[in-house]
Amino acid sequence: MDIFGYYIPIELLFILCVIFGVLIICSSIFGFISLMNKSDSVSELVVRTNSWWKIAIGITVVATAPAIIGTIVLAYVVFVALREMLSIIPLRTADRIVLVASYFAIPIQFYLAYKNYYYLFQIFIPLVMFVCVSIILVLTGETNRIGRSMAIIPTILILTVYMPSHMVLLFHVNVPEFTVGAGGLIVFLIIITASNDIFQFTWGKLLGKRKILPKISPNKTWAGFIGGVITSSLLGIVLSFLTPLNYIESFYVGLSLGIIGFVGDSIISAVKRDLKIKDTDDLIPGHGGAMDRLDSIVLTTPAFYYLLIFFIEN
Amino acid sequence: MKNIFVSFIYTILVRPWLTFIIGVSFHNIKPLKDANQFIIVANHNSHFDTVSIMAALPSNKRKNTCAVASGDYFGKSPFTVTLMKLFFNAILITKKTKPGHLSNLELLDQRIKEGKSLIMYPEGSRGNPGTISSFKKGIAKLLKENPSVPFIPVYLDGFGRVLPKNKILIVPLICKVRFGSPLFATTNDTKTTLEEVKKEILNLKQKNERDRNQFDFY
Numbered sequence: 347m348d349i350f351g352y353y354i355p356i357e358l359l360f361i362l363c364v365i366f367g368v369l370i371i372c373s374s375i376f377g378f379i380s381l382m383n384k385s386d387s388v389s390e391l392v393v394r395t396n397s398w399w400k401i402a403i404g405i406t407v408v409a410t411a412p413a414i415i416g417t418i419v420l421a422y423v424v425f426v427a428l429r430e431m432l433s434i435i436p437l438r439t440a441d442r443i444v445l446v447a448s449y450f451a452i453p454i455q456f457y458l459a460y461k462n463y464y465y466l467f468q469i470f471i472p473l474v475m476f477v478c479v480s481i482i483l484v485l486t487g488e489t490n491r492i493g494r495s496m497a498i499i500p501t502i503l504i505l506t507v508y509m510p511s512h513m514v515l516l517f518h519v520n521v522p523e524f525t526v527g528a529g530g531l532i533v534f535l536i537i538i539t540a541s542n543d544i545f546q547f548t549w550g551k552l553l554g555k556r557k558i559l560p561k562i563s564p565n566k567t568w569a570g571f572i573g574g575v576i577t578s579s580l581l582g583i584v585l586s587f588l589t590p591l592n593y594i595e596s597f598y599v600g601l602s603l604g605i606i607g608f609v610g611d612s613i614i615s616a617v618k619r620d621l622k623i624k625d626t627d628d629l630i631p632g633h634g635g636a637m638d639r640l641d642s643i644v645l646t647t648p649a650f651y652y653l654l655i656f657f658i659e660n
Numbered sequence: 661m662k663n664i665f666v667s668f669i670y671t672i673l674v675r676p677w678l679t680f681i682i683g684v685s686f687h688n689i690k691p692l693k694d695a696n697q698f699i700i701v702a703n704h705n706s707h708f709d710t711v712s713i714m715a716a717l718p719s720n721k722r723k724n725t726c727a728v729a730s731g732d733y734f735g736k737s738p739f740t741v742t743l744m745k746l747f748f749n750a751i752l753i754t755k756k757t758k759p760g761h762l763s764n765l766e767l768l769d770q771r772i773k774e775g776k777s778l779i780m781y782p783e784g785s786r787g788n789p790g791t792i793s794s795f796k797k798g799i800a801k802l803l804k805e806n807p808s809v810p811f812i813p814v815y816l817d818g819f820g821r822v823l824p825k826n827k828i829l830i831v832p833l834i835c836k837v838r839f840g841s842p843l844f845a846t847t848n849d850t851k852t853t854l855e856e857v858k859k860e861i862l863n864l865k866q867k868n869e870r871d872r873n874q875f876d877f878y
Binding site for chain 1: 683821834
């Protein structure tokens, strides 16, 4: 469908209308309740919904704008996430030069993804940056606790830059007879991951008794995990019109994203427990920092990309 | 003209650069709008401290606010002196004052009597990141001389990692500028006032850590 001379696939337009419709309903319900009853939990919900509005606008931009704008927005989000991770983890003063090098890895990685230089994209962070980080650390000459920095910085780079940068590769997925385009794939991925978080939390609150990871996060229960995964799988089937996949493939993708989203959430939770902090920052009101929101999507992005490629090619 | 240029630079360049690239966030800046004259008292770890506090101020307050800086450090070249005077309205004080000139305290007192606000770092030097060293008495004496001027405690978190002492490389990392509410010294005793000021900054530091360390597990 053409809007102001700009082509947006009808499926994408439909799903964006659904997202904003849900947000309008939530905002009006919570706004109405907060007029009656000014408790903290209600105002927290209002703050959270307002942040979801901003996130939804960001998603709309990435999904509908030309690939170059989507790439720049994603690169900036990744920069914020990396900055947050490097800020919460105590590092040595000698590591500062490596931190600058890590920031410069973001534009390079996203440029490679944007240009679809697939093999360079694949090796740049796991291989080139791994060696660069180690050699720069060696050249600084500060050997006290150098091994710790050599391990932490490449890990953070893989987690916060390499993994989410696969989202840009979705712009290059080319399937004949598939007209929705990369916007649909990105929206599919984000909706499944976000709703998986929300449903795991909701099912856990409703039915949860037995904790799945008592030492990591007391909020994660077996009921929440299984309920969330089932909901994500069903949602995968419902949203399969956004992807080139059939219902069965889409079901498997939803199932995998449900499990992997949980894994990503747990990894960041465990790091936060180790550092004894609740949120990584207070950037997004009601949600904490960028990394608190991106914790599951960093892992689901590469999983979704490779599953998609696997199903398309076979 | 000069004021318009400086506020333009702060609003168009410095503030967006600090928030979007470096990662500075400003907390509780509302009380600044109501206060007419104040002395900002902050912990000091980096050259970024003054830039961030200046960027946080509303532009009509900024032109009236002077940063107190060391003349021994910044007064070496006329270029830095001009920059300091232009962007921070800096009052450069030296350890040894020339005979016949006003002493440092008299100079600052005179500026306050003229209606200027000050930014002061009672630690004196930038010190080690994350630690607050002992405070010098000057601030307490100024508050005693000017009982109608409130002090605003400010806690700066993380700037020691962005640009530590003796380093030139700037690394974007999350930092926070946390303002307290304007307060008046309760006693005439300089020692007690100094402890009060330090306690307020430490309270802000505690508040900063409490915000991050609360476990409510969502």
